[in-house]
Amino acid sequence: MAKSSEHNSMKGLGAKYGATVRKRYGRIMGNLKRTRRCPSCGSTRFRRRSAGIWACSTCEYKVAGEAYDI
Numbered sequence: 001m002a003k004s005s006e007h008n009s010m011k012g013l014g015a016k017y018g019a020t021v022r023k024r025y026g027r028i029m030g031n032l033k034r035t036r037r038c039p040s041c042g043s044t045r046f047r048r049r050s051a052g053i054w055a056c057s058t059c060e061y062k063v064a065g066e067a068y069d070i
C-alpha cells in the first residue's frame with residue numbers, strides 16, 4: 001500500500017518543494033478562495049483581479065493589495 005496522507009490543499013504541487021513551502025501554498029490558496037466583502041458596496045463579488053489588484057465586479061471598486069492577500 002502506498003501512503004497517501006497528503007492534504008487536499010497541497011494538490012498540484014507534488015513533493016517537489018519542502019514542507020514549509022507546501023504549507024504556505026495551502027494557506028495562500030485558502031486565502032484566494034475565501035469570499036471577501038467589497039469595502040465599498042458590501043458585495044461578496046470582491047476578488048483578486050491580478051497580482052496586487054483586488055476589484056469588485058459589482059461596483060467596479062478597485063484597490064491595490066498584496067499579491068496573495070489584501
Ligand SMILES: [Zn+2]
Nearest residue numbers: 038041056059
Ligand atoms: Zn463593490
